[in-house]
Every structure is written in C-alpha cells, then in structure tokens.
Amino acid sequence: MQLVHTTLNTDLSDIQEKVIDGYRLEYEDGVKLFESPDILAIGYLANLIRERKNNNKTYYIINRHINYTNICKNRCKFCAFSRDNGEDGAYQMSIKEILDNASQIIHEKATELHIVGGLHPELGLDYYVEMISSIHERFPDVHLQAFTAVEIAHFAEISGISIRETLKELKKAGLGSLPGGGAEIFSPNIRKELCPEKLSGEEWLNTMREAHSSGLRSNATMLYGHIEKNEERVNHLLKLRELQDETNGFMSFIPLAFHPKNTDLKDFSNTAGILDLKMLAIGRLMLDNFDHIKAFWIMLGIKLAQVSLSFGVDDIDGTVAEEKITHSAGAQTPEALTVGEIKSLIEETGREPVERDTLYNRIR
C-alpha cells in the first residue's frame, strides 16, 4: 500500500480509494483517468483488479480466423478490408473453400474458429446456416465463434426475419458464440461521420441483448484512435457495463487500435503506445462486471501486448492464423503465432499461460 501512496498522482487518489475498496467507478472517474498523464498509476490500479479477478493467469486460445468475404455494402471509412461486389480484389469463399481452410485446425489442434466477413448485398441466411452446419458437422468439437452483431442484424434484414429468429437458426446449425466486432464507438455523431451505413450503437447493443438472452455469449469491442473524444470513450464503456449488468453475456472486452493505412483516413497516425495501454487499463477499471480484458496482439504488436499484461490485461487472444482485417490496414505483426511462441511471450512477463476454450474453460 505504501508504494501506491508514494507513486500515485494525488489527482487520482479518490479513484484509488474506490478501486481498493471495490467501489464502481463513475463517468467522471473515467474521463479523469483518460485525462491523467499518470500511466503508471493507472496501470497499477488496473493491475490490482486484474490480479483480484484472474491472479497471475494469462489466457490464450488455439484458434483460426476465417474472413469468408470482403464484399461489404457498408464501406466504413476506417476499413481497408472491404470491397464492392465486382471490384478488383473482392472475394467470397464457397462453403467448400471455407471447409478446406477450416480443416487446417486438425493439425493445429485448434479449439475455435473465429468467422467474420463483410455485409454481402445478396447472400441470404441460407448461406450462413449452411456454412455453420457444414463446419459443425465436420468438426463437432470445435467452437464456432462467428458473425458480429452487425452481420447478424444484416442477415435478419436481408432475410426479412427477426434478429431472434436469425440467431435461433444459426444456433441450431451449431453457432457457439458471437465475436465482439462492429461496436466501433457508440456515439451517433461519430458513426454518422465514419460509418453512416452501419447499424446504430443502440441496435448493436440490442442485437447483443437478443444473443445473450438466446443463450449465446459474446465479446465486446471498441475501435479507438480516430476522431473520438475521451467522453465518447467513457460513454461507450458505460453502455457496455450497463448491458452486462442486465445480461452477464459478455466474456471479454477488446479495445481495437485503429490502423489507418489503406483506409479513407490514411493521413491519421497509428495510435500511441500510451493510448493503447490507457484503453486497456481504463477498460479494466471501468468494466468491473467483465471477467476478462483481451489484448489482440495482432493490433497491438507483441511487445506492447506483453507490457499490457501489467496494465489490466489477462487474455492475449490466440494463434489467430490468417487475420486479414488489420493486415489490410497495414498491421506489421505476423499473421499467426505458434502455440510455443504464445506461451513464451506470456512466460517472459512472469505470468502463467493458461490454454482456454472460447468460454474460458481451462484446457490443459
């Protein structure tokens, strides 16, 4: 305790007290944390919660990403991955190609497939149901974490059925859970500016509410480092916390660092390391009802992901294999890591690597 008193910026002492006593932080606390230059104090406090919830464990998963199409009717300004139908570089994988790609999980010993894509203007729910049921039939033990809330809402709209019905069909086919993408920033003004075609923040939250009440758990994300302000970051976190109070369906929070290369915002800079650490640590501090904070090493870089394990993070995602969305936007990280590499990057930080399945059950 003495260490806290000597190193903490006095400005944060009220927040320090709340954290130590286990009280919930409020909107003003979140803004104050973002405004504070005292990254070590913020990290120290986030680490207290991280160790309270997950002690020395750092989770990882053996997984593979499949991006089944980059054809997307939304064309968000921050996205370098999407293409119009018929444009150079546009692709859509057939079910057979998806199965061939998925079959690599056998020798990788992967337990999860993470499947997301663009909003194809023509494909109906049948294609997605067939995709999930064919993979599930072939690999019944592999957890299928597929389709962001944005995709689910699009499938419902294009097929003229409700979100609940869409989720029910996909769950029956073998869908295991939803990834956390598409949340971006809930602020309507920013969505209007950056992704006007995308569903609103309220619709994203409603889709997750439906998923959770249908028995499908999910993750949650936030895209930062573009035009958002501290206030909008905090509001986003509070909206997630509010829904989590209601459903307890979120497993982890993953802040996504904006990568500007090849996007309409290509003159923006990459996020600063200090902001990356703040996002993770403040996420840990504000989201008291989330069990896990995940650093997606693909976006953060391996070295900063290691540092983040002392700034609130307890999950490093996984082997990933063939990530396309961030690499289209200029990520310099490898497209995959081996299990050995993941384990050593965790061990080098003094943490205990724990292989998990998608639902955070320990594997070995």
Ligand code: V47
């Ligand atoms: O929805 C798009 C974001 C998301 C860019 O749930 C960008 O475990 C940075 O959601 N720079 C897809 N981000 C990735 C995603 C994800 C990743 C890892 C784990 C999980 C999980 C989810 O990537 C999109 C969008 O929000 N995105 N373009 C970009 N240029």
Ligand code: SF4
């Ligand atoms: Fe489409 Fe998603 Fe890219 Fe937006 S972020 S253009 S919805 S693929």
